[in-house]
Amino acid sequence: EVQLVESGGGLVQPGGSLRLFCEASGFTFSSFSMSWVRQAPGKGLEWVSAISGSGGSTFIADSVKGRFTISRDNSKNTVYLQMNSLRAEDAAVYYCAKMEIPFDHWGQGTLVTVSS
Amino acid sequence: SFELTQPPSVSVSPGQTARITCSGYAMPKKYAYWYQQKSGQAPVMVIYEDSKRPSGIPERFSGSNSGTMATLTIRGAQVEDEADYHCYLTDNNGVFGGGTKLTVL
Numbered sequence: 268e269v270q271l272v273e274s275g276g277g278l279v280q281p282g283g284s285l286r287l288f289c290e291a292s293g294f295t296f297s298s299f300s301m302s303w304v305r306q307a308p309g310k311g312l313e314w315v316s317a318i319s320g321s322g323g324s325t326f327i328a329d330s331v332k333g334r335f336t337i338s339r340d341n342s343k344n345t346v347y348l349q350m351n352s353l354r355a356e357d358a359a360v361y362y363c364a365k366m367e368i369p370f371d372h373w374g375q376g377t378l379v380t381v382s383s
Numbered sequence: 384s385f386e387l388t389q390p391p392s393v394s395v396s397p398g399q400t401a402r403i404t405c406s407g408y409a410m411p412k413k414y415a416y417w418y419q420q421k422s423g424q425a426p427v428m429v430i431y432e433d434s435k436r437p438s439g440i441p442e443r444f445s446g447s448n449s450g451t452m453a454t455l456t457i458r459g460a461q462v463e464d465e466a467d468y469h470c471y472l473t474d475n476n477g478v479f480g481g482g483t484k485l486t487v488l
Contacts, residue, residue: 302477311469311479311480311481311482312418312426312469312479312482313479314477314478314479317477326477328477362425362426368416368428368431368432369416369431369471369473370416370418370426370428370471371428371431371437372428373425373426373427374425375424375425376425
């Protein structure tokens with residue numbers, strides 16, 4: 268059974284940093300791309316970033332380019348999202364998703380709050 | 384990338400057919416995907432590649448794609464189908480539709 272467990276969310280001040288984690292199990296992690304998708308309170312889904320199975324290719328949304336970085340450690344079955352220079356508009360639930368087919372499995376999400 | 388338009392809300396009575404549309408694109412060969420998100424929960428894929436159902440998704444869920452509009456159909460909608468539904472198209476730079484709140488009562 269595919270399981271994705273996010274962690275690392277929390278309260279951070281504007282301009283601060285957070286690192287999100289997504290630990291995967293139940294499938295051959297290194298074989299599949301992974302994505303981060305966020306959802307602001309009461310809003311729709313917004314794709315944030317994606318990374319290939321090997322980690323050699325990464326993709327980032329324009330809204331977070333230059334501030335967020337995706338990476339993965341296939342030995343730990345974990346994908347990361349490093350978030351710097353956080354803004355109020357980055358506040359959201361952040362989900363990781365497996366990408367065998369687009370977003371075929373999702374984690375339960377981790378909440379990021381940006382406030383002073 | 385295309386902006387994908389979904390109706391903000393759809394309401395049906397139990398047992399009726401619910402149809403949720405996703406439009407705003409005009410290129411063929413874009414696959415449509417649909418995700419169900421119940422209140423306070425993570426999204427779940429219910430349709431992929433226009434009309435295929437993942438294992439465990441009830442047969443009452445179906446999908447179609449005309450090339451300019453994708454449609455999610457729930458035949459015999461049940462109270463437990465009440466949720467937000469989000470569409471997504473391939474090769475659209477990660478853009479999701481705005482979501483549709485389905486009410487079944």
